[in-house]
Amino acid sequence: MLIAQITDAHVGAPGSLFYDRFDTAMALANAVAALNALTPRPDVVLFTGDLTDTGTPQEYAQVRRVLASLSIPLYAVPGNHDHRETMRAAFSDHEYLDPKTPFFNYAIEHHPVRLIGLDTVDPDQFGAGTLCGSRLEWLERTLAARSDQPTIIFMHHPTFDTGIEHMDRIKCANGDAFEKIVSRHNQIERVLCGHVHRPVLTKLAHAIAMIAPSIAHQVPLDLNPDGPSSFNFEPPAFLLHRWQANQAIVSHTHYVEEFGPAFSFASGQPVN
Ligand SMILES: [Fe+2]
Ligand SMILES: [Fe+2]
Numbered sequence: 001m002l003i004a005q006i007t008d009a010h011v012g013a014p015g016s017l018f019y020d021r022f023d024t025a026m027a028l029a030n031a032v033a034a035l036n037a038l039t040p041r042p043d044v045v046l047f048t049g050d051l052t053d054t055g056t057p058q059e060y061a062q063v064r065r066v067l068a069s070l071s072i073p074l075y076a077v078p079g080n081h082d083h084r085e086t087m088r089a090a091f092s093d094h095e096y097l098d099p100k101t102p103f104f105n106y107a108i109e110h111h112p113v114r115l116i117g118l119d120t121v122d123p124d125q126f127g128a129g130t131l132c133g134s135r136l137e138w139l140e141r142t143l144a145a146r147s148d149q150p151t152i153i154f155m156h157h158p159t160f161d162t163g164i165e166h167m168d169r170i171k172c173a174n175g176d177a178f179e180k181i182v183s184r185h186n187q188i189e190r191v192l193c194g195h196v197h198r199p200v201l202t203k204l205a206h207a208i209a210m211i212a213p214s215i216a217h218q219v220p221l222d223l224n225p226d227g228p229s230s231f232n233f234e235p236p237a238f239l240l241h242r243w244q245a246n247q248a249i250v251s252h253t254h255y256v257e258e259f260g261p262a263f264s265f266a267s268g269q270p271v272n
Contacts, residue, residue, distance in 0.1 A: 007194030049079025049156030129157030
């Protein structure tokens with residue numbers, strides 16, 4: 001099974017540019033084209049939040065227009081730049097969304113790897129996320145239901161510090177409670193996040209936690225405690241997580257942009 005993860009598109013309304021500089025809808029379109037061109041093709045695409053920049057219906061319409069050409073099933077969770085109810089209306093045809101809960105909490109059961117989407121959005125915070133008691137309780141119960149199935153949790157906000165201070169200030173607030181749950185469920189192989197706009201890797205209990213780079217703009221690596229909140233244009237990328245029976249999941253980074261041909265080690269000539 002091949003699981004692609006894209007994140008943090010920050011798509012604006014048609015005709016707008018991110019900070020008057022950057023066409024994020026085009027960035028998402030480029031990522032969709034790169035996903036469709038992959039061989040073998042991923043089985044699923046996980047979209048770990050900040051689909052839009054300000055969560056308006058116009059922005060979600062633009063997201064759906066661009067995603068219409070994606071030929072792979074997509075599962076999405078919201079980020080702090082999304083608006084939960086507006087996103088839900090825009091994705092009302094996505095049957096995995098549970099009408100009994102306002103949250104984007106769900107488990108996708110029909111693959112060899114169980115995929116659990118977890119909603120970390122807190123509309124009362126400026127950028128930080130949270131996992132309230134009801135979401136933590138849902139997660140514990142959902143994990144306990146299938147303890148023998150390799151599992152990926154995907155969510156927007158990481159629960160851990162990265163050392164990039166201005167992003168750590170807006171992480172998921174109650175990471176300790178989340179990590180305690182992870183520690184009780186050995187079947188969790190990955191916790192996949194977005195939000196930080198650069199690739200980061202750590203451990204949460206026994207599980208590997210990863211933050212994917214954005215398919216749009218990135219956040220500079222600045223480990224100075226007083227580093228400014230800023231973005232840059234390091235290359236857009238997404239992650240590919242490869243699962244094979246009886247093996248640990250292996251995660252690759254794939255750049256959206258092409259960097260010219262590959263060259264044969266045997267001949268030194270371009271490989272077609
Ligand atoms: Fe973001
Ligand atoms: Fe975010």
